[in-house]
Amino acid sequence: MVLYQIYPRSFADSDGDGAGDLQGVIDRVGYLELLGVDGVWLSPIMRSPGADHGYDVSDPRDVDPLFGDVDTLRHLVEALHAARMVLIMDLVPNHTSVEHPWFDAALAAGPGSPERERYFFRDGLGEDGSQPPNNWPSVFGGPAWTRVTEPDGTPGQWYLHLFAPEQPDLDWSHPDVGDDLDETLRFWLDLGVDGFRIDVAHGLAKPDDLADLPDDVEIAQLVVDQRDARWDRPGVHDVHRRIRAVVDEYPGAATFGEVWVGPVDRFARYLRPDELHFAFHFALTGAPFEAGAVREAIDSTLEASRIAGSAPTWALSNHDVVREVTRYGNGTLGTARARAMLLVELALPGITFLYEGSELGLPSDYSIPHDRLTDPTWERSGHAEMGRDHCRVPIPWEGSRPPYGFSTSDHTWLPMPASWGCLTVEAQIEDPESTLSLYRAAIETRRAWPGPRSASVEWYGAPSGCLAFRRDDGVVCALNTSDRSVPLPRGEVLLSSGPLPSGPLASESPTGGVLPPDTAVWLRPH
Template sequence: MTSADTLDQPAAAGTRTDPEWWRSAVVYQIYPRSFADADGNGVGDLPGITSQLPALADLGVDAVWLSPFYTSPQADAGYDVADYRDVDPIFGTLADFDAMAAKARELGLRLIVDLVPNHSSDEHPWFQAALRAAPGSPERARYLFRDGRGPNGDEPPNNWRSVFGGPAWTRVTEADGRPGQWYLHLFDTKQPDFDWTNEEVKEEFRQVLRFWLDRGVDGFRVDVAHGMVKQAGLPDEAEDAETAVMAQAPVVEAEGAGAAQPGQQVTASEASAAPQASSDEPAVTDRSLYSNYSPAWDQDGVHEIYRDWRRILDEYPGDRMMVAEAWVSPLSRLARYIRPDEMQQAFNFEFLSARWDAKTLRTVIDASLATAGSVGAPSTWVLSNHDVIRHASRFGIDYVDRPNGIGPDDPQPDAARGLRRARAATLMMLALPGSAYLYQGEELGLPDNTTMAPEFRQDPVFRRSGGTEVGRDGCRVPISWQADAPALGFNETGKTWLPQPDSYRELARDQQAGKADSTLEMYRAALRLRKENGLGDGALQWAAEQPDTAVAFSNAGVGVVANLGDAPIAVPAGEVLISSGPLTDDGLLPPETTVWVRT
């Protein structure tokens, strides 16, 4: 049963009974800073989100996921949390949150919130207490404080590196003014890592979960789900080891020996064999990082945390869920996060990171469905989020090593090709069985702001790398609602925390609404057809004839062909339901185009 079957008459929070709605749900990610700004200060807020929720219900999504809105000094756009039980004033108040949640329920939209358990802000009361306390104190035991190496403790405790660049350790000045211990921060210096062997930390997050579940949220996106637990003793990283870096996800290059054969069926939640790391796994070829090779990432101890959390979620009615942000390889490691007593979903970053190549995508799809299905879980599909280059820009560049952002001095994407490929990739994705995640603005075909000047950049990646990595600001720009309004309809004052590129004007929502060939209307139609045909709950059947340059399959009576080649190919016989671009005059499928056909 899908959420569409049961949410026509939304129930009060905590009373919904439709089982496993998340298996086929389409979830829309809202990045609060950049969605809609009600008070006009240039930063999006919760009242702004509430005002635009009807647009998302009209789009046809099942749920919304909110990136962090908690009290925070905003050193990493809210992923540095100072109070896990309150709303930062820049976004509003708890009353604003409750009003937004009520509006979502009224519209039949489920609500997922971000949880950031690997680290807090350095302005969190616990960390401030730790700085005031002595080495070895209970206050410091909540975090990973260690003595330095060398004669005077002048060297970091180990050689770990921060995801954002530079060392992962910072030395503190003790209360008496002397140089003291070091604390671990796998991200920014203002994001100290918790010590998850500490029972106080475990209990605190149990209570945080209950706080938001009691307010009616339907689930949690768990940030850095492959972090939290570190190898005992915090040993050095091997000199040649590959370390998980959030912005550098695995890229699958070649079709593996275990790829599906034409005519083979793979469901979203069933497969016969448990996943094993082997030569059949897709090959990872960029500088992406095998997290299970690092003592800082993907340690087995994280799974007991998620079993604990799952027991809490299962106490609540309405089938609450968790989805893991876990940048791990190979896929067999990812499957461990979605076993029946842990999380329900994990983001499929292998799919997001796959190049524009038919064999690569067939391999990723096949491996994703089989691996998730082997533990009874659905696969998830995602093409963009707040940490990567938007796919309308990413598909417009040819790359060997995917960059962490695109700046004005970099080769610029081919905008027309990028959008054409993005539309084709989206239609392919939305036809796959399982759950899909959309990032705000992708339904408009928004690209990154790739010409943003350095003085506007706020991502700590840009700062800590000395500008050598552009960072993620380009994908986080406020989205466009109205072409002729201040800030393109983001607010009424014209202020924006990041500058909007000129291309956002013609892509504004009001310019696309009602236009049959627009990206917005393509998304709306695809989401409607996906629900009507039950594609999220369906099963994938590879086409008996698989052109080398195409991804061709059927699902629930719908034939899907994505042409990733340079020449037109045949369209399957049947009624054309939707295509990402017009067919040729003689009825062929053009390059960089996807079609759905009722077979």
């Protein structure tokens, strides 16, 4: 399958308030059909105050009014199903919003109460309890603890939040937490949703002692070593078994885990038969545009898939990372490399996720005024890190100036660059050389293949700075990351990410052509 991630706040605005909504997605289902994708991963739309743009959930069984209501989501499910596409919802089981009724009750009840046992409330250190209970850092910067004021007005306990203070972590050892999530899963599955992308799937269990981390443990969310007690605890697998048991009541539904775990043997544990169906392995997302690094990322993902006996997943970007055009160098260079990597990604066996706007070749390299930044990382890092807003800017649909048909309002929730007129859907849709046309051709070509029988590839010998692999259905993908042209491999060219000119090396090539730098090609051997 090829699944398309929609960040709904930035996809299409139907009511003119400057933010995208569910009706906007419904209005653009025809575009998704034209693109050729098999379904949608919808980033959070549950009721939320929006401190972390939907990842701080105040009511997990309602749609936030910013996006519409439950009936609108039902209509979207129906529209996608009518177009033979699936809908995967974002699920946030690690934490709630501070505006969730449970957290309100915990604050009102005071220390030692049953209400506080659903979260991690602890006394502070020091004679007056003014120091955090441990040295854990927040992913968004600063400590992972915030002190509360007790009902009597005095400084009191601290609560754990691995992300923003508005996102208190749930204690999954409490029975209420699992029972409530069971209800949430059934609510959305009964509505017709086809599955869930599970946020922070590797962080749902905490050690009993909440001991300090070693001083040299990194702050990053990615597991950098096994001493980081915030992530990848043994108890997390019991949570996924519970989720799987509910999802299995709905034939065809699936779970996709966000699993920032590097070692492939540990990653594969999340994909055991009674846990996640699929999990995001981010090796390719973070790989630089170098043949060796790309091959290593592919091999590690395929090895994790082999160990687990599950289909691999691939993504070059999402709502949390720098867009691939910018990551690979920006401008003409970055665009060429992003186009080449698309062919690599789509040639690999498994499930591919495309992030909205990648099909337009959108960069994320322009300046957003500081007073318009919304990512909590900006404030939590003391303005040291810009955050993720640059990869969440609204999609340009048509016209030559902002808001490019995204909204009828000029004041979109994030400002749109004045230079994107040449990147709109309208500007690219009829251009056979555009990035949008390449995406459409690649998805259509991939769909016509018989499909691989296994999650493996056969590597070819390739010149320095290049790689080539063959799927077991015979399709060959070759990538040139070097600064020189190389002879084009033997075979019928099915699709290339850029022009394939003849040149001085043509006489060395069995096809009479060359593969230029920053280019990939699909071939079928004669």
